[in-house]
Amino acid sequence: MKYLKFLLIVIILFPLSSVNAEENDKRNKITKNLRCLICQGQSVYDSDSEFANSLKIVVDKKLQEGLSEDQIYEYFKNKYGEWILYDPGLNKNTYILWLLPILIFLIGGAIIYKSFIVKK
Amino acid sequence: MKNKILPFSVIIIFGIIFFIFYKGLEDSKIYTPDVNIKKEIPVFNIKEFFSGENVKSSGIFELDKFYLLNIWSSWCVPCRQEHPLLMNLNLENKLNIIGMNYKDNLKNAENFLKELGNPYKEIFIDLDGTIAIEWGAYGVPESFLIYNNEIIKKYIGPLNQELVDEINLFIK
Numbered sequence: 141m142k143y144l145k146f147l148l149i150v151i152i153l154f155p156l157s158s159v160n161a162e163e164n165d166k167r168n169k170i171t172k173n174l175r176c177l178i179c180q181g182q183s184v185y186d187s188d189s190e191f192a193n194s195l196k197i198v199v200d201k202k203l204q205e206g207l208s209e210d211q212i213y214e215y216f217k218n219k220y221g222e223w224i225l226y227d228p229g230l231n232k233n234t235y236i237l238w239l240l241p242i243l244i245f246l247i248g249g250a251i252i253y254k255s256f257i258v259k260k
Numbered sequence: 261m262k263n264k265i266l267p268f269s270v271i272i273i274f275g276i277i278f279f280i281f282y283k284g285l286e287d288s289k290i291y292t293p294d295v296n297i298k299k300e301i302p303v304f305n306i307k308e309f310f311s312g313e314n315v316k317s318s319g320i321f322e323l324d325k326f327y328l329l330n331i332w333s334s335w336c337v338p339c340r341q342e343h344p345l346l347m348n349l350n351l352e353n354k355l356n357i358i359g360m361n362y363k364d365n366l367k368n369a370e371n372f373l374k375e376l377g378n379p380y381k382e383i384f385i386d387l388d389g390t391i392a393i394e395w396g397a398y399g400v401p402e403s404f405l406i407y408n409n410e411i412i413k414k415y416i417g418p419l420n421q422e423l424v425d426e427i428n429l430f431i432k
Contacts, residue, residue, distance in 0.1 A: 193389070
């Protein structure tokens with residue numbers, strides 16, 4: 141009987157803890173990509189300011205409501221603008237940021253091709 | 261001719277990079293929110309300060325009336341500075357000032373109002389700061405001028421006489 145009780149407790153607790161762990165991972169991932177607006181240079185995850193603590197609660201609430209990661213980013217972007225995201229999407233303000241490395245890579249490749257391969 | 265392409269490309273690439281970094285220097289590194297926003301007010305449930313009753317946001321703001329939502333706290337020093345201005349603004353019949361008490365000890369908040377006066381038509385409590393986030397606020401004090409369920413203007417930091425004059429112009 142004792143073993144049965146123990147087994148029952150393990151069965152009940154095990155899935156719960158794994159669900160919690162999954163949610164925690166997701167929460168940590170999201171808060172690491174959110175900028176703390178009053179303590180710049182720090183993510184919401186790293187910060188312990190009043191603002192960051194409230195933001196963490198909101199992220200938890202939104203996750204419980206069943207929102208996806210992208211929907212949560214969209215929610216905060218809507219409230220505070222693109223600045224709150226550490227990993228901004230491609231838009232008119234950030235296209236240089238995204239396209240410049242590709243451009244430099246292509247120009248660099250062209251130079252190497254011209255000066256080394258064509259010369260041969 | 262071929263020999264000239266390489267230095268020429270290098271100069272152009274450095275030029276572009278220099279231009280981008282130079283432009284980046286001009287941008288503010290401090291979060292500067294857009295204050296002239298025409299945004300719908302958020303939907304939320306909140307506790308009333310004195311009764312502790314839960315109230316829906318739709319029951320707070322009526323159409324065709326001006327509201328000033330002021331986020332305040334007894335521990336916030338700039339709130340103390342702007343409080344006399346709110347007391348003056350309260351004399352304007354056209355403006356309804358709504359208070360949102362942010363992450364505060366209720367006893368301290370009550371003492372704050374006893375000491376400096378209560379300019380608010382209604383006061384609500386945001387104990388964990390999540391409702392302030394719904395409003396897009398990130399600290400105290402912050403004020404939002406609202407008309408027809410829309411935020412007309414956001415005031416970050418304490419109000420001053422200049423801003424109060426501006427609010428008076430809006431509600432005229």
